[in-house]
Amino acid sequence: MEENKLTPREELKTYFETGKHPTQGQFSELIDSLRHKNDVLTKRELVAFVNRMAYIDNAFVYYSANNIGDLEVQVVITSQDEEDQVIIIRDSTKVGTIRQFLLGSAPYTIAIEKTTGGGDLKGTEYYSFGYQLGNNYYVRRLFGNNLPAIPDGFDFGELKNYNVPIDIHKEDIQQKVNVVNTNITFINKTEIPIQYRAYSQYWGDKYKTEDSVTEHYDIWDFLYLYYNADLQEINQSIQCNVYDVDDDRLLTTGILNAGQSQESWWGGQVEKVRNVRIECSYSINEK
Incomplete structure (x- = not known):
């Protein structure tokens, strides 16, 4: 031949x-x-293979990690029909965005296995870590310096899309940042499944149905609240009231409109409160 x-x-x-x-x-x-x-594949074969993969409906993680020095974040992906796959996120400043396809099939569980390196931060510098779970929101954290590391086993949450963008970069905040906590109690008085999430500057959480405690930052001591609910099959709106537990004062109200479905219903903003109660019930103002 x-x-x-x-x-x-x-x-x-x-x-x-x-x-x-x-x-x-x-x-x-x-x-x-x-x-x-x-x-071993030749460079030509590798390029051809990657180009073909771009047209395959397959899940993938892609990340950019700018100016993070020797910091490495090991992310483990678990699927129902393959062995665990580990992706090591390293500084990608010189090469840009890195894409890595996922083995197996959905549903995927994505979590941080461990974080190493990253000891070259100056006085007010931090690492900003974020990833996008849905079409409309990011989960984000600061870590390093005086702030705690993202814990081993940190669960990314439910993967709704076929791809997960991850961003890690160094950020000079210009002042020291400390963690503050707000306790959130969630009460759903309806039969409709409702999730809530809290978001602040450089900090955002996943959607939840259970009570939670935030770990946002003192120099941005406010929380935006959002709800995720499908009201397409009902003809009555839902009202979610947010109270300051310490004095039972109404802080803000969000309205979830009947006949609609949204991932990010606006729920209002609260500032400098340590104990919050969210109560969702059918609106009494509708005729």
Whole structure:
């Protein structure tokens, strides 16, 4: 067989039809047409493979990690039909965005396995870590310096899209940042599933149905509240009132309109409160 010229698959099959006796040369053609597990793809083959993958409906993680020095974040992806896949996020300043396709099939569980390095931060510098879970929102954290590291086992949450963008970069905040906590109690008095999430500057949480405690930052001591609910099948709106638990004062109100579905219903803003209660009930103002 001419070097680098592959024999078509259908022709290879004819060598081994019943009653035939393949020759040494035909066995060689068969072996040369296969890829051995120790074979290394050439650069041309790798580029062609990646280009083909771009047109396949397959889940992937892509990240940019700018100016993070020796910081490395190991992310483990678990699927229902493959062994765990570990992706190591390293500084990508020189090469731009890195894309890595995921093995297996959905649903995926994505979590931080461990974080190493990253000890070169100056007095008011921090690492900003964020990822997008849905079409409308990011989860984000600051870490490093005087702020705690993102814990091993940190769960990214439910992967709704077929891709997860991750961003890590160094940020000079110009002043020291400290964590403050707000306790959130969530009460849903309706039969409609409702989730809530809290968001602030450089900090955002996943949608939840259970009570929670924020870990946002003192120099941005406010919280935006959002709700996720599907009201397409009902004809009555829902009102979510937010109270300061310490004095039972109404702080803000969000309205979820009947006949609509949204991932991010606006729920209002609260500032400098340590204990919040959210109560969602059917609106009494509708006729």
